[in-house]
Amino acid sequence: EDQVTQSPEALRLQEGESSSLNCSYTVSGLRGLFWYRQDPGKGPEFLFTLYSAGEEKEKERLKATLTKKESFLHITAPKPEDSATYLCAVQAGSWGKLQFGAGTQVVVTP
């Protein structure tokens, strides 16, 4: 059975304290791995798509990487505005189905 697991469930950081979020997956035929950011009361907002092992994407203080079994979202020198829930999603097999992890809630304090 396909599974997407995110860790940790919650992360509290001081401003400037870099850290990494993990998304591990067990699926057959990965087509793409996606990262989203979700603010309270809002719909998820797209961050990155990764398609193959070794691929990396960057945007401001965020960098996403992909291996054959997991993806990492690195947050470098975070600011309070980076506080959000970060969601990982995997598309495998069918182009229509998308499976999300439960998310990591990140709080960055000044």
Next chain:
Amino acid sequence: EAQVTQNPRYLITVTGKKLTVTCSQNMNHEYMSWYRQDPGLGLRQIYYSMNVEVTDKGDVPEGYKVSRKEKRNFPLILESPSPNQTSLYFCASRGGSTGELFFGEGSRLTVL
């Protein structure tokens, strides 16, 4: 402005009273999908549609129906809602080379 619009945003209803949550997108996307979000469970896919008149089940389709008669609209129908369908619902459409999903603002449904 490119957007996905859901209505209603908030709804309290009673068991068994049929309801429809509408979803409309203005980006001419072929793919649309519905998700429910529950604490600790994340987003779970209910149904998706690859194009007009083409729909398929996601991971949690029981108790829901969908239709896709026009490209821009993808309503979610609860024929006989039950309390376990109390949840936050998101509609999304997909487009562009990145395969990114564009989400609506969500519809919070409470079934008493």
